[in-house]
Amino acid sequence: MEFARAELVSAVTPIEPLPNLSALLGIDLHIKRDDLAGTTMGGNKSRQLEYYLGAAQAAHADTVLITGAVQSNFVRTAAASAAKLGMKTIVQLEARVPDVDALYGSNGNVLLSRLLGAEVMYYPSGEDEAGADAALRERAAQERQAGRTPYVIPLALGNPPLGALGYMRAAEEILQQDSAFDVVVIASGSGLTHAGMLAGLRAVGHSARVIGSCVRRDAQQQRKRIRTVLDALAELTAHASQVGDDDIMIWDEALTPGYGQLGPPAAEAMAMMARTEGLVLDPVYTAKVFAAVPALVESGEITKGSRVLFVHTGGLASLFAYQSALENAFPHG
Template identity: 65%
Template sequence: MHSETYPRATLVSGETPLTHLPSLSENLGINLFIKRDDVAGSPLGGNKARQLEFYLGAARAQGADTILITGAVQSNFVRTAAYAAASLGMKSVVQLEERVPERDGTYHTSGNVLLLRMLGAEIMHYPEGEDEAGADAALRARAETLRSEGRVPYVIPLGLENPPLGALGYVRAGREIVASGQAFDVVVVASGSGATHAGLLTGLRAAGSTARVIGSCVRRPKAQQEARIRRVLELFSELTEDTRAVAAEDVQIWDGALAPGYGQVGEAASEAMAMMAGREGILLDPVYTAKSFAAVPALCSAGEIAKGARVLFVHTGGLAALFGYQSDLEGGLPVLG
């Protein structure tokens, strides 16, 4: 089957911009472009809108009136799901997992959490942030209660045992990039749950692109993330034959900006935020896009991205989470040289 055969709720109207970044191109000695998926879908946008088109499409096809989803406290996926549900006349139940240690009150009340409350989502809490099976089980238990009350719930799962339906959204994105007529040597994207990374790689290859696709780790170190992407692709092959175009060596991972860990702001991420904001006036978030963009200057410095290469950075959004990191950013960002 192909991605076009699955039910889809339209949350992303039209193509997102793909534009040249002249200042950073000159600074890094490459031809750098950006895919602005930070403006995809809902207000404050983000890559999750593309994924949710297929989850919500499936939910509507099943007659669901309530969606349930789990993620970190400042999860953009959870916030975008609540928005999408509201826009389609559905209720949302969101579960917030404690994945990031020693956060202050701002982290637990502002940013995406504030938006969830404004969107009228039912909020659950889960104490363990690295227990995907347990988090999914808690959602399914809540879904059973809702079902007994006459509701029709649809669970958007997190664990690796589930088919990555949302990855279909990034097959579409990969095809969109190739259809733009722009050819790239390297494409850099955040690699977390794996759906965006695996879907994008699949879409690019299926559309004929030979670009090197680099997933920059935001949650797990390189070895663990590489294994995860391979597993996601294996599961994804059950949904679409497009994965046949992906070779084993196409899975490439970089984790140079992961430290000090998921949802924590390190030096590499701070410098990446300063570079993109100061030279191009584009904001990155500390959880995903700062850590993913950090791969570009680092790989340029290491000679792994050649001078003059055509490079695409996929901006996956997440800007609402900035406000949850106020205490980390109060001193400002590094001063550019």
């Protein structure tokens, strides 16, 4: 089956060695710079949006509606990508993170979404995916009555996981660059990036372990979600049917204290990457993902000498909304 694709990632993102961390950890560590993918601070969501916005174009949509957390990179990247394609964007921001300050609600991705011309609406719950999708569809109906042609990018399970196709493509891209990795460490949130990478590798018979680091749910919940996404993805493409339950590897020890909150493992990972390789991670996704690498080396789950690829999925815009948390984690002096 062919799927419409809007070309948002026009160049191959590099794979770079991390020599200092490799020496420190005793592994051969590389980084896939998907923080450079797409437009306006980029990230993995650009690859997912190629298929959602491709479908929107095929439907002749002029308005895109999307939901996510207040500091969602997905909604900000959707606003940027839709602007590039000449579409209006309505972003719905969900209250997922407790005890936030004023900066969280106004800086980072929120500020960029407004700059990009997105209309912002709000949803009071951060744990009601079906309800958030229903609110978008209700608003889409209003847009339709006003003479526009809306396209909803859904969040909840039960919708075709078009975004996962983007990371099946990313898996192909990685293998064309370098196919000799033993382990791939990647974010596991909505499940589209993780499931797509896993399905893409297995589709061509590559046996690298794909370890998803949880950014929103614990390991038990996330394992079920990845299985559900993979089963739905297999309905879109037979290439996704090669993934067994044993292939779904989940790590959640940096999730604490919860989604969108900076805990000690993530803060330590941010410091390690910044001070060893000069690369910055964000507190919501990539710091929690990279935290898996030294922890799994220490536990022996990633053996010394392994060739490891860490997928940097971007998200740096949200950094500027976390000033208070970062100042607490890295005090002056």
